[in-house]
Amino acid sequence: GAVVSQHPSWVICKSGTSVKIECRSLDFQATTMFWYRQFPKQSLMLMATSNEGSKATYEQGVEKDKFLINHASLTLSTLTVTSAHPEDSSFYICSARDRDRGSYEQYFGPGTRLTVT
Amino acid sequence: EDQVTQSPEALRLQEGESSSLNCSYTVSGLRGLFWYRQDPGKGPEFLFTLYSAGEEKEKERLKATLTKKESFLHITAPKPEDSATYLCAVARGDYKLSFGAGTTVTVRA
Numbered sequence: 001g002a003v004v005s006q007h008p009s010w011v012i013c014k015s016g017t018s019v020k021i022e023c024r025s026l027d028f029q030a031t032t033m034f035w036y037r038q039f040p041k042q043s044l045m046l047m048a049t050s051n052e053g054s055k056a057t058y059e060q061g062v063e064k065d066k067f068l069i070n071h072a073s074l075t076l077s078t079l080t081v082t083s084a085h086p087e088d089s090s091f092y093i094c095s096a097r098d099r100d101r102g103s104y105e106q107y108f109g110p111g112t113r114l115t116v117t
Numbered sequence: 118e119d120q121v122t123q124s125p126e127a128l129r130l131q132e133g134e135s136s137s138l139n140c141s142y143t144v145s146g147l148r149g150l151f152w153y154r155q156d157p158g159k160g161p162e163f164l165f166t167l168y169s170a171g172e173e174k175e176k177e178r179l180k181a182t183l184t185k186k187e188s189f190l191h192i193t194a195p196k197p198e199d200s201a202t203y204l205c206a207v208a209r210g211d212y213k214l215s216f217g218a219g220t221t222v223t224v225r226a
Contacts, residue, residue, distance in 0.1 A: 002163070032212060043204065043216045044161070093160045097212060104149045104208035108160035 003027050004096050006109035013084055013116055021079045021112045023094030029074035030096035034106060035067070038091045050077045074099065084116045119144045123205050123217035130224045133194050138220045140205030141187040148208035150188050152181050155202045155219070164190075164203075195224045 003026040013019045023033055031052050036044040048058045048069050056069035066088075068080040077096075081088055091113055095106035120143045130136055142150065149168050153161035165174040167183040174181045178199060180191040190203055202221045206214040 004160075006160075034213070043218045046213060049211075049213065091158075095160075103166065104212055104214075105151065105163060105166055106214055107163055108153070111158070111160045113158070 001027050002098060002105075002107040004094065004107050004109040006094055006112050008112060009110060010113040011115070013114070015085055015116055016083055018080055018082045019084060019114060021081075021092055021094075021114075023077045023079070023096070023109055025075045025096045025098075025107075028096075028098045028100065030077075031074065031099045032097045033071060033077040034095045035069060035077075035079050036093045036095070038093060038111075044093065081114065084114070086116045089114055089116045119207060119209060119215040121205055121207055121215050121217035123203075123220050125220060126218070127221045128223070130192070130195050130222065132196055132224055132226050135191070135193045135195070137192070138190040138203055138205075138222070139187060140190070140217055142205075142207050143186075144207045144209065144215070146210055148210060148212075150183055151206045151208065151214065152179075152188070152190055153204040153206065155204055161204055192222070195222070197224045197226050200224045 005024045007022045033050040035047045047062045048056045050056045050069045050071040052071045058064045071077040093111040095108045122141045124139045152164040155161045165181040170185045178193045182189050202219045204219045205217040
């Protein structure tokens with residue numbers, strides 16, 4: 001149980017284009033999903049919190065117009081990196097809280113490797 | 118401000134050589150302490166949740182314990198497949214997690 005998927009697992013895009021990453025909870029409903037990025041040999045950095053049916057809240061220093069988050073249903077959140085630049089290249093990971101468990105545990109997806117050329 | 122500090126940064130073990138990883142934390146109002154395992158190029162895999170001092174959880178060769186200021190992840194008789202980065206995180210009242218930098222464990226056969 002508590003499986004989270006991400007798509008795509010890796011993507012290469014050209015500078016200036018946009019790319020969308022999907023995060024799905026497969027066997028539970030998630031009122032809250034989180035988006036992280038991770039640089040090589042570093043820990044996870046929280047970018048934003050996504051709540052179903054409401055606007056995402058962004059951590060300090062994260063540009064909300066650049067990283068668009070949509071949480072349209074209890075099982076799907078999307079992150080769109082707009083006008084991507086090489087410095088946006090990173091490993092993006094989503095996580096989700098199980099609505100029915102009422103706990104603080106987060107279950108993570110497998111991650112998406114973004115490379116901007 | 119919440120702080121999570123993990124030590125050591127890296128740990129190299131011989132197969133069968135037991136050891137412990139440390140996670141010290143300061144947080145206002147602990148809502149839970151979590152251990153995750155992360156393999157290279159993968160997302161973190163949930164291992165344990167601990168809620169109160171004195172609590173212990175076990176899974177195969179791993180055992181997690183919690184005190185009021187720190188948590189330990191004990192690896193008993195490790196195997197090469199236990200090689201990974203182990204992450205510690207604490208939960209805040211807003212459901213967000215604060216992560217430590219991780220301990221990278223390498224187990225040699």
